[in-house]
Amino acid sequence: MSHTPSPDAPLTLPTERAAGCPFDPPAGLAAVRDRAPLTRLTYPDGHLGRLATGHAAVRAILADPRFSSRYELMHHPFPGGPEGPLPPAPVGDMTGMDAPEHTRYRRLLMGRFTVRRMRRLSDRVREITTAQLDALERGGPGADLVEVFARPVPALVICELLGVPYTDRERFQGHADTIMSMDVSPEDRYAAMAGLHEYMAELVRAKRAEPSDDLLGDLARDVDLTDEELVGIGGFLLAAGLDTTANMIAHGTFALLSNPAQAQALRQDPDLAPQAVEELMRFLTIAHTSVRTALEDVEVDGRLIRAGESVTLSLEAANRDPERFADPDLLDLRRAATGHLGFGHGIHQCLGQQLARVELTVALPALLDRFPTLRLAVPADEVPLRTDMNIYGVHRLPVTWDRDR
Template sequence: MPYDPHTDAETTAGAAPHDPVTLPTGRAPGCPFDPAPGLDRLREELPLRRMTFPDGHVGWLATGHAEVRAILADPRFSSRYELMHYPFPGGPEGPFPPAPVGDMTGMDAPEHTRFRRLLMGKFTVRRMRLLTERVEQIAAEHLDAMERQGPGVDLVPVFAQPIPALMICELLGVPYADRETFHGYAVTIMSLDATPEERFAAMTGLEEYMRGLVVAKRAEPTDDLLGDLARDTDLTDEELTGVGGFLLAAGLDTTANMLAHGTFALLSNPAQAAALRAEPELAGQAVEELMRYLTIAHTSVKSALEDVELAGQVIRAGESVVLSLDAANRDPRKFADPDSLDLRRTAAGHLGFGHGIHQCLGQQLARVEMTVALPALLTRFPTLRLAVDAKDVPLRTDMNIYGVHSLPVTWDEV
């Protein structure tokens, strides 16, 4: 059934501040960069309030920046999938299974701590900055290809997807020639419309692919992240397979969508695009603001392990809390004029990469890729613009990572 983006806003419009609400989802027509309608009103009324989940569970919805940040940093809230209630309609019947081996997103300490410590040294700021030259080279190669092809391309497959795909493949030591295979698995796993059977098949396929790669790394370790982990850690084959699949899937989709959706936002705000062209040194600041403004990883769920008092409310043990990261990043108590894209803003404290022990492991690599690629694209093609009306750009409302399915662009040939 097609989703009506006004339905949830209407459902909650008449609710008293302390009545349970349902989670607003969807995007309002003509507002591809704004959170779901109704979230802003709920945040202003009560930034932590009761929510009814699709399975009937009555838990909580956090929409305020301070409240969301506090929950993300609090070890009394669990990230384990099997303790969560699914916030979106059409979810699985019954409880979630535990996180697959190696999926750190669904782990708590001490299991999470063990994996995180093994990987943190591989994703340091210094090590990621050393990759800047390689990102510049890859970006330039794809811009050259765009220029040769001429005006009228879909930016997603020709620019946004291949740059992070090449980088994560090189970092992990995964053959880039196999990218179509594992990218298909990653897309299915993150699709909100995929059936449980389709999602399970994709997870199994990705696991089998990584298992074969791990066997090869064990036999002959290579100078890359998977080779290092195979040689220098006590991870079992099963754990290394899980970690490899987790990093590969995460590294492919999120940055690709930030590059595409970020370009969409810049082209829709010509003055901001012009500022970045004129002052490439704004790139680092611009990336932080785009992460805040777009918040493509928009929703998270935690479950209370014990009773927790927060914002004048008591969250009981066993209750799930939906964290609306996109609403939190538009909280006027934290950011002035939050619904405006302002590349000169200091967006420190945004939750686009999450917060706490589960903050995005690859955030430094993502920053390098975006800081290099976005100014390079705008500078190479100063007349870059959408090739279709903004309302005709297909949005990824069917995915748990928001963005665009395609971005048709064009430019004036010199």
């Protein structure tokens, strides 16, 4: 006779993705969620905390100020991660801060990332996208879409927005990649952070001396921001702007090429793009996991989370919760995916989400329209996945297409 484990029987975080399912969360997460949306979790360092997989539970915790985002309070849920207590967030890294420090930075930047301002960038995003598509076409069939399209488009946009020379990308791209990796040593991560900090410090000195007409130049005029804060904010925005949207463009293209009917629907109806982006954000959930720590005893979903317990939030499991989304494992670009957690939720919801929406809404339909015969150049199971990164996606996406005759 089979026995169903109690929801309070501790488990370890499922991380293995099923072979041949590059778009699905680790297979064990669905079974955990079906058992209970909030369960006991044993962390690699021995800490006994919680795992939230249900949409309602994850959303509630993200919105609750009684849960902290401070790195030094949390336990790392992934095996092979840093040992011992994590250091506090570097200056400017809003992800690892609580109010009131987080509130100050958020208010400072929110007005510069409004829906209206980001939509005004649409024409420039189209110009950048068209130029990269031209370069892709000139190179002829057979290319790594990550290298020639998915990375350059958001990199050019964020560099122009911040006022960072795109020609310096070799200096900062490698540092950003290392920071986002889940399996690098703490020494390598700190070295990468120091390298990015050094680069940004040089740029800030130049902006302070001669403020420019861009976001960093604008912030450089703020006398209430120290140089250290401006360096930290600049590095934080640059790293975030480089990695997340690039992976959504690449992984989103991979998902569309693997679902030809959905790709065709977007080709035939470009006005579907905004809705399609929301569904891709839900379906792929590349920012897959977050952690919060209870500052006091809190009851969630009928279970008591004790002060000091870390809660791992599986955003990817929450976005596939059948209690919230019908047929959640199906990619349906016509789905109303409102309420998804692909950009997070609460006070730490992605600051650049409107910029990401503009970039994705422009880039994906333009790519499919320019190359009607675009397809994978290798079998799907040979596409290298970013299972080692904080942001999921693909390391490379080899594609090809038919030349026009």
